[in-house]
Amino acid sequence: MGSTVLISKTKLIVLCVSGAVICSVVGIACWFGRVPGSTSSNASKSTQNREDFLPGTAPWLNLHLPAYTVPRHYDLVLYPDFYGTNSVFYGNVTIEIDIKQATWYLLVHIKDLNVKVKSVTNKLTKSSYGVSDQWEYDPNQFYVVKTKAVIEESATVLLELQFDGSLSNGIVGFYKAFYANNTKAMATSKFEPVDARKAFPCFDEPNLKATFTTTLIHKPDFTALSNMPVENAFQRPDQLNQTRFQKSVPMSTYLACFIVCKCTYKEKILSPSQKKFRVYAVEGSEDQIDYALDFGANVTEYFETYFGLEYPLPKMDMIAIPDFVSGAMEHWGLITYRETNLLYKEGVSSPSNKQRIAEVVAHELAHQWFGNIVTMDWWDDLWLNEGFATFMAYVGTDKFEPEMEVFSQFASIEAHTVMPEDSVASSHPIIVPVKRPEDISAVFDAISYNKGASVIRMLEAFIGAEIFGDGLKAYLKRYQYDNAKTYQLWESIGQHAKEWDIEVIMDTWTKQSGYPLITVAYDENTNNITASQMLCKDTAETIDWPTSIFDYKWEVPLHYITNSGGSDSTFPWIHHNSSTVEFVSPVDLKQAGNWLKFNKNNTGYYKVRYPQAWWEKLGTLLKNDIEALDAQDRAGLVYDAITLPPYGLMDYSVAFNFLNYLENEMHYVPWLSVRTNLFTIRDLLNDNSKWDRFVERLVKNTYDSLAWKEGGSHTDKLLKGSITRIACGHEYMECLNAANSKFTQWVNDPVNHPLEVTERYEVLTYGMKSITEEQWDTVWSRYSSEPVATAKTDMRRGLARTSNEVLINRYLSYALDKNKVADQDLPRVISYLAANSVARPIVWNWAKQRYTELRDRLGIDNRYFGRLVPGIASHFTTNEMLEEVEGFYALHPNAGAGKRAREQSIEAIKQAIGWKQRYENQVNDWLENNV
Ligand SMILES: [Zn+2]
Structure with a gap:
């Protein structure tokens, strides 16, 4: 039984005396006789049935915690000992639990913790239930406590547990984050989705909300932060500080956060609530926090009005963490960010950084x-958190940074980025069943974020912003401090949008993968338009898509714009139970000057295929009067034009003839939507010299008027970067020479030739291709000492551009050295190198050889690790490499959080092979005749 491995009382006393500091931490960890954080628990680990239960009846055999226990409150004490070379933490937690059904078994989640039960008592009577057994059930990450006396129905028990763990198991859970070239460190945490269990035993499911009272123990010259403000703090006899935070509102475990650091902050007072709003960063970065402070405080005040609900906690802190696994994490009242996503320095950070x-x-x-006050019930509905937050980011940014024109960029950034992976059978519906931790991690993907946000924008566009806002307010009010499922959101919005059956409409978008292709036909005799829908996918795809409850038909709002104005409240729909809609065109399209374009403002998540004559008409229209359509409508057209031919849905000649209008395109977003696709074709062509000349012709006007010049609006500055990337990336010599000369000047004499921030990315990316080892080392040393994270990013990318094999291998060896490349940056370095065609085979072989090392460093359940090898593989375009990739996956069958990414990479290689067979000649022929 589990209790047999507990150490003797005598040994306990000896340990307590020798470890006086630790033991005085409310007795934490005295009972441990070995190094904290080793992965085995003091209690025995078991993968077996503990007793003769009928199959399926032992609660620890289920993936979910039993429904008969409901956590109400955590009283949590944590002592992270990350000082010097130490890297452990000790803890004690008392969990108040309501018992819904008599039982002997209490289950909590744990992972990589050493745990021991201290007591199980009745809260009311104070009587002890005793502990007859305790063990870790590893397959489902449970710690099971069996009591001696039965716990009666309706009792409230206090379960007290002691535990310890390591702060150096990667950069999730509770961990030690290094900075200042590894000379300094802080303790910090990141739990979403299922890593709270790595920091303390808990009910680690999002719908098991409870209140928290947290205490952090730390050295006096460090600051302790958590979700709530400090309630009291004092220095203990052992010279450590004990900081206790106020009791929180009920929240999911993944939102808890604990930080001990040497940080500074700046503060604003929110109006009208008078609450403190602070931005923290490690010492030395004070000069980079003003922008996030001003902008963040403004947005918080605005969201209080928008959502009709006051921000509920007494304070809001945002903090930049020097080693952070994702972009940011919305811990309630203590939001953590990767430094590049919070710290802005005027003159050093670029407009795109801003x-x-x-x-x-x-x-x-x-x-x-959206997420913290009302939380998704289970991870199936993750998109409710992420799709909405992604959409609301545009609302908040547009309010205070209107010159950024973020809504005009929306489709280019969100829909156009996710559509490629949503066009193949390996995609998944927005609402997706997930159970295992690795599947939960994997669902934090572009489908949840980008597609989720896109369908929300489409909904807002057809019901109107006001009704949409009223529906959200009703939803938040109704489910506050609780959990909700997707249909409950549709119910709340539907009550304000009675004209539509919101649930049916939105189910067609959230419960099946893919998106519709709208094919337009026109009858000159009747001036009738017929629009029909079908699943948008490669016509040559041989893999069957999974069956869909809607048979891959959608409810499609067909907003349009014509030469005499756009559709407003009335517009045609294609319904999911009928494939087509027919209507009379509002303008006579036989007339030369009349035209119609669907998907007004690009708010619909679909593509449109027009008759060839319409493409020609729209192309001519834009050549003569580019302002006839606004930038986002032009972006939609170029995107559809260039992405339909590879699926066999349109001829390349029609697309390329249309793209000729780009010679006059001076707005950022159409270029943003076409940029990646230009590079995709370039990479697929064996001989891309003619393609380069074609693209050079398209970009020349814009390049000549913008590249390497100062000034302009925010989007002009973004366009300047984008157009330079396209020009240099297509071997436009004037561009490459300029980038190289600017790089050489900077590398030789940075004081007199600093890099202009709006050009830094391009100079470092395209100026570093053929540099010397000495120059590369100079950039590396500047990278290592650069204090501004946003500037470092461009250097990190530039370093990967070299075509020198010695330097590529040097960079790879640096990547494995934690002192040189932080965990957070490792996947980026690999992906930058994989994008370099000279480095790609080297990186591929390196990743294969180092696979287990990379897996151990990043973790098999880490989605960034899961996407790392597939990210390299998806660049390949030959049968030979397809076989090699499949062989490698077969050799390492446990894909962890990378299962879907692997499938996607295989599909990507097959698509590339198919493209070369079907379209390479077609494209070359067109280029031959037209360039
Ligand atoms: Zn988010």
């Missing part, structure tokens, strides 16, 4: 309502 910071800050603040 926009990214605004969007991430607004996203995380939106979560304080």
Whole structure:
């Protein structure tokens, strides 16, 4: 039995005396006789049935915690000992639990913790139930406590547990984050989705909300932060500080956060609530926090009005963490960010850095309502958190940074990015059943974020912003401090939008994968338009898509714009139970100057295939009068034009003839929507010299008027970068020479030739291709000492551009050295190198050889690890490499959080092979005749 491994009382006393500091931490960890954080528990680990239960009746055999226990409150004490070379933590937690049905068994989640029960008592009577057994059930990450006396129905028990763990199991859970070239460290945490169990025993499911009272023990010259403000703090006899925080509102475990650091902050007072709003960063970064402070405080005040609900906690802290696994995390009242997503320095950070910071800050603040006050019931509905926060980031940014024109970029950033992976059978519906931890981690993907946000924008567009806002307010009010499922959101919105059956409409978008292709036909005799829908996918795809409850038909709002105005409240729909809609065109399309374009403002999540004559008409229209359609409508057209031919849905000649209008395109977003696709074609062509000349012709006007020049609006600055990337990336010599000369000047004499921030990315990316080892080392040393994270990013990317094999291997060896490349940056370095065609085979072989090492460093359940190898593989375009990739996956069958990413990479290689067979000649022929 589990209790047999507990150490003797005598040994306990000896340990307590020798470890006086530790033991005085409310007795934490005295009972441990070995190094904290080793993965085995003091109690025995078991994968077996503990007793002769009927199959399926032992509660620890279920993936979910038993429904008969409901946590109400955590009283949690944590002592992270990360000082010097130490890297452990000790804890004690008392969990108040309501018992709904008589039982002997209490289950909590744990992972990589050493745990021991201290007591199980009745809260009311104070009587002890005793403990007859305790063990870890590893397959489901449970710690099971069996009591001696039965716990009666309706009792409230206090379960007290002692535990310890390691702070160096990667950068999730409770961990030690290094900075200042590994000379300094802090203790911090990141739990979503299922890593709270790595920091303390808990009921680690999002719908098991409870209140928290947290106490952090730390050295006096460090600051302790948690979700709530400090209630009291004092220095203990052992010279450590004990900081206790106020009791929280009920919250899910994944939102808890604990930080001990040497940090500084700046503060604003929110109006009208008078609550404190602070931005923290490690010492030395004070000069980079003003932007996030001003913008964040404004957005918080605005969201209080927008959601009709005051931000509920007494304070809001946002903090930049030097080693952070994701972009940011919405811990309630203590939002943590990767430094590049919070710290802005005027003159050093670029306009795109600024926009990214605004969007991430607004996203995380939106979560304080959407996600934190009302939480998805289970991870199936993750999109409710992420799709909404992604959408609301645009609302918040547009309010305070209107010159960023973020809504005009919306479809280019969200829909156009996710559509490629949503066009193949390995995609998944927005609402997706997930159970295992690795599947939960994997669902934090573009479908939940980008597609989720896109269908929300489509909903807002057809019901109107006001009704949409009223529906959200009703939803938040109704489910506050509780959990909700997707249909409950549709119910709340539906009550304000009675004209539509919101649930049916939105189910067609959230419960099946893919999206519709709208094919338009026109009858000149009747001036009738027929629009029909079908699943948008490669016509040559041989893999069957899974069956769909809607048979891959959608409810499609067909907003349109014509030369005499756009559709407003009345517009045609294609319904999911009929494939087509026919209607009379509002303008006579036989007339030369009349035209119609669907998907007004690009708010619909679909593509449109027009008759060839319409493409020609729209192309001519834009050549003569580019302002006839606004930038986002033009972006929609170029995106549909360039992405339909590879699926066999349109001829490349029609698309390329239309793209000729780009010679006049001077707005950022159409270029943003076409950029990646230009590079995709380039990478697929064996001989891309003619393609380069074609693209050079398209970009020349815009390049000549913008590249390497100062000034302009925010989007002009973004366009300048984008157009330079396209030009240099297509071997436009004038561009490459300029980038190389600017790089050489900077590398030789940075004082007199600093990099202009709006050009830094391009100079470092395209100026570093053929540099010397000495120059590379100079950039590396500047990278290592650069204090501004946003500037470091461009250098990190530039370092990966070299075509020198010695330098590529040097960079790979640096990537494995934690002192040189932080955990958070490792996946990026690999993906930058994989994008370099010279480095790609080297990176591939390196990743294969180092696979287990990479897995151990990043973790098999880590989605960034899961996507790492597939990310390299998806660049391949030959049968030979397809076989090699499949062989490698077969060799390592446990894909962890990378299962879907692997499938997607296989499909991507097959698509590339198919493209070369079917379209390479077609494209070359067109280029031959037209360039
Ligand atoms: Zn989010």
